[in-house]
Amino acid sequence: MPRRRRGGRVCALEGGREEEAPPAAAAVPSALWASQLQPEAAAGQILLRGIFEIGRSSCDVVLSERALRWWPIQPERPAGDSKYDVQCKEEFIEVKDIFSVKLKRRCSAKQQGNGTLLGITLFICLKKEQNKLKDSTLDLINLSEDHCDIWFKQFKKILAGFSNRPKSLKVILNPQSHKKEATQVYSEKVEPLLRIAGIKTDVTITEYAGHALALLRDCELQEFDGVVCVGGDGSASEVAHALLLRAQKSAGKETDSLLAPVRAQLPLGLIPAGSTNILAHSLHGIPHVVTATLHIIMGHVQAVDVCTFSTTGKLLRFGFSAMFGFGGRTLALAEKYRWMSPNQRRDFAVMKALARLKPEDCEISFLPCISSHAVQERKAEGSPKSDGANPWQTIQGPFLNVSIMAIPCLCSVAPRGLAPTTRLNNGSMALIVARNTSRPEFIKHLKRYASVKNQFSFPFVETYTVGEVKVRPRSNSGYNPEEDNGQHSAAPEKSFPWNVDGDLMEARSEVQVKKHMTGDGRNNVSPAGGNGWALGHRAVTEGGFSNEYPALPRPSDSVSLVPASDQSHLSYPASLFA
Numbered sequence: 001m002p003r004r005r006r007g008g009r010v011c012a013l014e015g016g017r018e019e020e021a022p023p024a025a026a027a028v029p030s031a032l033w034a035s036q037l038q039p040e041a042a043a044g045q046i047l048l049r050g051i052f053e054i055g056r057s058s059c060d061v062v063l064s065e066r067a068l069r070w071w072p073i074q075p076e077r078p079a080g081d082s083k084y085d086v087q088c089k090e091e092f093i094e095v096k097d098i099f100s101v102k103l104k105r106r107c108s109a110k111q112q113g114n115g116t117l118l119g120i121t122l123f124i125c126l127k128k129e130q131n132k133l134k135d136s137t138l139d140l141i142n143l144s145e146d147h148c149d150i151w152f153k154q155f156k157k158i159l160a161g162f163s164n165r166p167k168s169l170k171v172i173l174n175p176q177s178h179k180k181e182a183t184q185v186y187s188e189k190v191e192p193l194l195r196i197a198g199i200k201t202d203v204t205i206t207e208y209a210g211h212a213l214a215l216l217r218d219c220e221l222q223e224f225d226g227v228v229c230v231g232g233d234g235s236a237s238e239v240a241h242a243l244l245l246r247a248q249k250s251a252g253k254e255t256d257s258l259l260a261p262v263r264a265q266l267p268l269g270l271i272p273a274g275s276t277n278i279l280a281h282s283l284h285g286i287p288h289v290v291t292a293t294l295h296i297i298m299g300h301v302q303a304v305d306v307c308t309f310s311t312t313g314k315l316l317r318f319g320f321s322a323m324f325g326f327g328g329r330t331l332a333l334a335e336k337y338r339w340m341s342p343n344q345r346r347d348f349a350v351m352k353a354l355a356r357l358k359p360e361d362c363e364i365s366f367l368p369c370i371s372s373h374a375v376q377e378r379k380a381e382g383s384p385k386s387d388g389a390n391p392w393q394t395i396q397g398p399f400l401n402v403s404i405m406a407i408p409c410l411c412s413v414a415p416r417g418l419a420p421t422t423r424l425n426n427g428s429m430a431l432i433v434a435r436n437t438s439r440p441e442f443i444k445h446l447k448r449y450a451s452v453k454n455q456f457s458f459p460f461v462e463t464y465t466v467g468e469v470k471v472r473p474r475s476n477s478g479y480n481p482e483e484d485n486g487q488h489s490a491a492p493e494k495s496f497p498w499n500v501d502g503d504l505m506e507a508r509s510e511v512q513v514k515k516h517m518t519g520d521g522r523n524n525v526s527p528a529g530g531n532g533w534a535l536g537h538r539a540v541t542e543g544g545f546s547n548e549y550p551a552l553p554r555p556s557d558s559v560s561l562v563p564a565s566d567q568s569h570l571s572y573p574a575s576l577f578a
């Protein structure tokens with residue numbers, strides 16, 4: 001709904017950063033911006049003035065560079081009659097919240113041509129509670145063709161000035177996501193909004209696992225301003241990985257031993273339509289289809305940290321989060337029961353993995369992230385570590401679970417995130433280890449994710465902020481999910497299951513997870529000024545769109561995509577904490 005101003009002051013302004021504002025300015029919520037300035041001044045130069053009927057009242061309407069304001073026309077009153085305070089009724093919307101304009105016409109069945117002109121309809125993006133965005137309309141009624149034509153053209157001109165908004169998108173849709181409803185979600189909720197916004201789309205419905213990766217390897221993307229993935233975490237992760245791989249290839253980078261990967265060339269938008277939507281949830285603060293679609297339409301881009309997973313110097317994949325131990329075993333088990341529904345198999349796998357809870361003996365080496373403040377302090381203190389001492393730290397022993405997360409990983413069972421202390425683009429990862437403990441204590445720790453209590457306040461849980469991690473299993477027993485069926489096989493090639501963004505990754509030896517830092521300070525810097533990669537919001541793989549990002553509520557902070565991939569489905573099955 002439009003905002004109302006009383007006594008000449010803006011009383012409420014929903015969030016959102018100024019369009020085209022530089023990053024520093026963009027960090028200031030527009031609510032602040034509005035409340036510190038006189039609305040007239042804040043609205044910028046006046047472009048048009050006119051009369052329209054709005055909500056059944058005849059109104060004076062003023063369109064300025066940044067706002068559309070209106071107030072009902074009042075009949076003249078005897079002087080001193082304070083009952084009719086014109087200012088009390090002024091309402092406005094910010095121009096940056098408009099995403100489309102159409103001429104409103106009435107067409108009867110028998111009528112030829114365009115129908116009778118009624119006025120202009122503006123399509124607006126509104127920010128609601130809990131990070132939710134909602135589309136709305138505002139009708140400006142005036143039957144004059146000439147009058148409406150002038151206003152319509154002016155709105156069109158303003159909209160054309162939002163160069164960061166996409167005009168053409170490549171959409172990749174997984175029809176198998178969740179309960180096979182991604183196609184319906186797209187046609188009922190996403191496509192109509194994209195059509196209203198005048199965005200051209202080219203939709204590919206994937207036919208098999210790995211289709212998106214194969215498609216994005218060579219398809220022509222030049223005509224697109226972004227890629228949109230409709231599906232769950234698995235699909236989002238695959239698309240992000242594909243976009244990043246493609247970017248490395250285009251930049252002539254060797255993918256193994258990647259030191260400074262380049263960003264994906266296009267932003268990636270994520271429409272949550274899977275059984276788990278952790279990346280979309282972390283990115284938007286809410287797993288809500290219309291919110292995700294509106295972020296894409298409005299050209300909002302958020303940088304997201306991304307990491308590489310490699311073993312013996314070979315790149316395995318790009319990703320956002322990983323779990324080893326309990327999290328990996330649970331996913332390996334769930335994959336064996338694909339014939340069950342997603343929720344059933346996850347519940348079942350969790351129960352089974354808990355019943356056979358077993359620690360993994362391994363050595364974990366990591367590079368802690370030290371704040372620049374701490375570095376200064378150490379220098380001042382002449383700490384030996386600042387003199388080139390080995391910065392790597394090592395912990396070892398039996399661990400029940402090891403989580404490495406570059407993003408907060410919000411999900412319904414962990415509303416504050418599986419890694420609540422990390423941010424989307426803070427340039428570091430959370431390393432969370434659960435050492436060996438009793439099953440009841442471990443279950444208590446898992447259940448805490450769903451509550452407001454600190455899930456890390458257990459003596460067997462340790463958390464670190466890191467830039468790089470190496471996990472080396474010390475036993476060579478590996479893991480064979482067949483054994484969970486009582487079928488002990490010879491298992492000639494032992495490997496360890498990892499849950500990377502909800503996808504099963506098998507590794508036989510040490511896995512190195514590296515968060516990539518800014519290379520030249522330009523290419524890899526996230527739009528939000530972080531030093532990581534960025535993932536898109538519309539999901540962006542950076543590049544095409546500006547740094548525009550709405551004042552997203554930050555559940556744990558905000559998100560954006562550079563080349564990232566999604567932590568999709570579940571690191572922890574949704575029912576894990578039930």
Ligand SMILES: Nc1ncnc2c1ncn2[C@@H]1O[C@H](COP(=O)(O)OP(=O)(O)OP(=O)(O)O)[C@@H](O)[C@H]1O
Nearest residue numbers: 177178206207208209231232233234235274275569
């Ligand atoms: N047509 C298809 N048939 C089978 N699998 C597909 C198809 N298209 C994509 N996939 C694969 O399905 C996997 C899971 O998809 P997605 O994450 O979108 O849904 P989900 O409901 O969250 O998944 P899951 O239930 O497996 O956790 C992806 O890794 C993707 O590669």
